[in-house]
Amino acid sequence: MEIFTYMESYDYEQLVFCQDKNSGLKAIIAIHDTTLGPALGGTRMWTYDSEADAIEDALRLAKGMTYKNAAAGLNLGGGKTVIIGDPKKDKNPELFRAFGRYIQSLNGRYITAEDVGTTVQDMDLIHMETDFVTGISPEFGSSGNPSPVTAYGVYKGIKAAAMEAYGNDSLEGKTVAVQGVGNVAYTMCEYLHEEGAKLIVTDINKEAVQRAVDAFGAEAVGPDDIYAVDCDIYAPCALGATINDDTIPQLKAKVIAGSANNQLKSTEHGDIIHEKGIVYAPDYVINSGGVINVADELNGYNQHRAMKKVETIYDSLTRVFEISRRDNVPTYVAADRMAEERIKSVSTSRSQFLLNGHHTLSRR
C-alpha cells in the first residue's frame, strides 16, 4: 500500500506508529478528520495477518468514526487505534501504560475508548498516563463499558429499520438472525427477546452461543449457515465485510441492521442490497450508542442525558431512510450525505482565528 497516496485520497490527517520493546506494544493510531473536534474512537486489539492489514483496518475504522461522530451530532472528529496482538495472550499493564503515554503525546488530538479486544480495565491502565481516554471505570465518575449502551442503540435502530420495511416497528414475532453474540449482541438479544422476537444465533465461540440458547431459547446455527436462515432481520454483530458477493445471494432477510463496523465489503455491495429492496441500517449510524455514551464523559458523565441522546438513533435512521427514498440513493449514500453536510457546514464557519478557542475538551 502506498500510504501517502491512500491518506491523500481519503483525506486522512495523521498516522502514528507506536512501539515499545519492553512491553511488546505495536500500535497504530489513525486520525482521519478533526474538523468537528478531537478525534474520538476506540482501540482494537487483534491478531492481524500482516502489518499492512493492521494499517488498513486502522485507517478504515478511523474514517468510519469521522462519519459516525458527525452523523450522531457530536462535536468530535474521527480516529481509531489498532494494537497488533492477541488480546488473550499479549496483554500486560506496561503495554497499555506505554500506549497511554503515546496518546498523551498527541495532546488531545485523539481520545480513545474500548473496541473489540479491549476492556474497561485496559482503559483504566491507559488512564494512569493520560486524561484522553473514556470508557474508564464508573469509580472515576465515568461511563464504564460502552457495549450495553451500544446494544440499546442498535435495538432502537432495528425498530426504526423494521418500521421502514414493514410499516410497523414492533418486533414481536419477528425472527432476527444474530451473527456474533459477544458484548453488544448479548444485551441486544435481551431487548429483542423481551419484545417477543425469535432469535437465531451463531458465534465462533461455542460458550457464547450456549449462553444465548440458555437465556433466550435461541436457535443455534453454524457460523457459515447464518446468512441463509429464514428470518426477517439479519443482525451482523461480529466483524466487518460480511455483506459481500458470497453472502448477499443467500440472504432472505428484508432488513440488515446490526452493530458491526464496516459491514459492507465495498460500496458496491450497498448498491446491490438497495436494488434488491433490502432495508440496510448504515452501520455507523445504528452502532453510535457507545460513542455517544463515552462522549458524554467529556461533559461530566450523566447517564440519563446519554441514554436520551442514544434514543435519537431511531430518528437519525428515519431521516436516513427519508433521504434514501427522496433522492433514490442507497442508505449508505444517504448517511454519508448527512454526515458530510455537517462537517462541511462547520468547516466553512470556522474561519476566524481564536487564541485558546472553546472546544469539547475545554470543559474537562
Ligand SMILES: NC(=O)C1=CN([C@@H]2O[C@H](COP(=O)(O)OP(=O)(O)OC[C@H]3O[C@@H](n4cnc5c(N)ncnc54)[C@H](O)[C@@H]3O)[C@@H](O)[C@H]2O)C=CC1
Ligand atoms: N462494543 C461497542 O460498544 C461497540 C462495538 N461495535 C462493533 O460491534 C461489533 C461487536 O462488538 P463487541 O460485541 O464489543 O465485540 P465482541 O468481541 O464482544 O463480540 C464479537 C463476537 O463475534 C464473534 N465472532 C467473531 N468472528 C465471528 C464469525 N466469523 N462468525 C460468528 N461470530 C464471530 C466473537 O467470537 C465474539 O463473540 C464489532 O464489529 C465492533 O467494532 C461498534 C460500536 C461500539
Ligand SMILES: CC(C)CC(=O)C(=O)O
Ligand atoms: C465506544 C466507541 C468509542 C467505540 C468505537 O470506536 C466505535 O464506536 O466503533
